[in-house]
Amino acid sequence: MATVDKHKVLTEGVLKVTGRLVDASNATLYATSTLNEQEIVCIYKPIAGERPLWDFPEGSLAYREYAAYLVSQELGFHIVPLTILRDGPYGSGMVQEWITLDESIDLAVFFSSDNPRLRSMALFDAIVNNTDRKIGHLLPISHDEVYGCDHGVTFHVEDKLRTVLWQWADDELTDQELQSLQKAQQLLAGELGEQLQPFLTQDEIDAISMRVNRLLSEGRFPLPNPNWPAIPWPAF
Numbered sequence: 001m002a003t004v005d006k007h008k009v010l011t012e013g014v015l016k017v018t019g020r021l022v023d024a025s026n027a028t029l030y031a032t033s034t035l036n037e038q039e040i041v042c043i044y045k046p047i048a049g050e051r052p053l054w055d056f057p058e059g060s061l062a063y064r065e066y067a068a069y070l071v072s073q074e075l076g077f078h079i080v081p082l083t084i085l086r087d088g089p090y091g092s093g094m095v096q097e098w099i100t101l102d103e104s105i106d107l108a109v110f111f112s113s114d115n116p117r118l119r120s121m122a123l124f125d126a127i128v129n130n131t132d133r134k135i136g137h138l139l140p141i142s143h144d145e146v147y148g149c150d151h152g153v154t155f156h157v158e159d160k161l162r163t164v165l166w167q168w169a170d171d172e173l174t175d176q177e178l179q180s181l182q183k184a185q186q187l188l189a190g191e192l193g194e195q196l197q198p199f200l201t202q203d204e205i206d207a208i209s210m211r212v213n214r215l216l217s218e219g220r221f222p223l224p225n226p227n228w229p230a231i232p233w234p235a236f
Contacts, residue, residue, distance in 0.1 A: 004038050004040070005038075006040055006082055006097060007082060007084065008035065009033055009034070009035045009038050009039070009040045010033050010040055010042060010082065010084050010086070010095055010097065011084050011086055012035050013033035013034045013035035013038075013039075013040070014033065014034050014035070015031055015032075015033050015042075015044060015086070015088045015089060015095065016031060016032050016033075016034070016089075017029045017030070017031045017044060017088075017089055017090075018030055018031060018032060021043075025051055026045060026049055026050050026051050026061065026152070027045060027046055027048070027049020027050070027090070028043060028044075028045055028049075029043070029044040029045070029046070029049075029090075030043065030044075030098075031043070031044040031088075031095070033095065040097060040098075041097075041098040042095050042096060042097055042098050043094075043095070043096045043098060043149075044088050044090075044093055044094070044095050045061070045062055045065070045093050045094045045095075045096075045152075046062075046088060046090040046091050046092070046093035047059050047061075047062050047091060047092055047093050048090055048091045048093075049090065049093075050062070050152075053153070055156065055160075056153060056156065061094075061152030061153065062085060062092070062093050062094035062152070063085070063198075063199035063200070064151060064152050064153070064154050064155055064199070064200070065080075065083055065094040065096070065150075065151050065152050066083055066084070066085050066094060066199055067128075067154070067155060067196050067199045067200050068080050068083075068128050068151035068154050068155075069081075069082075069083035069096075069151075070192065070195050070196060070199075071124075071127065071128055071192070071196075071208070072124060074187055074191075074192045074195070075124075075127070075180060075183065075184050075187065075192075076180065076183075077120055077121075077123075077124045079120065079121050079124050079146075079147060079148050080096075080147065080148065080149075080151060081096050081097045081098075081099050081139070081147050081149065082096065082097040083095070083096045083097075084096075094152075096149070099139040099141065099147050099149070100141070101139055101140060101141070102140055102141055102142055105140045105142075105143065107135050107136070107138055107140075107236075108135065108236075110138065110140060110143075111135045111138055111164050111165070112164075112167060113167075114167065115143060115146070117140075117143075117144065117145065117146040118138070118146060118165055118167075119168055121133075121138075121146065121148050121165060122163065122165040122166075122167075122168050122221065123173075123177060123180075123215075123221070124148075125161065125163050125165065126161060126211065126215060126221065126222050127181075127184065127208060127211055127212060127215070128151065128154040128155055128208070129154055129155055129156050129159070129160055129161055129207070129208075129211060130151065130153070130154050130161060130162070130163060131153045131154065131156060131160040131161070131162045131232075132150060132152075132153045132162060132232045133148070133162070133163035133164060133165055133232065134150070134164060134232050134234070134235060134236060135164050135235055135236045136236050137149050137150045155200055155204045155207070155208065156204070156207075157203050157204055157207040159225045159228065160225070160228055161222060161224070161225065161228075162228065162229055162230060162231065162232050163230075163231070163232070164231055164232070164235055166224065166230065166231075168221045169221055169222070169223050169224065170220050170221060170222075170223050171220060171221045172219060172220055173215065173219050173220060173221065178216065178219065181212050181215055181216050182216065184212045185209065185212055185213065185216070188205070188208055188209045188212065189209070193205055193209075196208075
């Protein structure tokens, strides 16, 4: 059986919308991308369907989703599902591989567990300044393989970390986590910083480096900002 080149199918395939996730605040469309009889189920978020926000530039959420994918991949977190930017039936937008959950995992219990993949996600969220890590944004395939979705409201220059993953707040970072942050320092000053330039402002890229530097200097997971809600609402 031929191996599916998921990136090629998502990028070059015929994108067909088959439904909509009605609970999403922005246009979030259930779709398929088909190329040479290979099909991938995906989520398509057209820029035209983004709801304006008071604290993020209009029309920037798809780019932030893609920037989060780049950071996740380049820093070795592998938390964000395969994500691309492309044209579609409703214009340019973000397209992301659909992740099928292990429905035996109770998210209401799982989110507060001491799971290593969730800990990794908590550190990733601190780096990208995720303002909306809800329980429903956790995508466990198994207890050992967990993805996260909805990274449109990330990379703000102000400290706006808002998440349900606070179980490691103020915990000491491990040697491996510190090494990952040191790698992030180097990549942000070079190749990764350049990759992010078309999608984020220079101030936002500089702010990523500042957050990484702060995590390294403090050597601990962040505490909630006392001047900002710590948990998104609704939490699920």
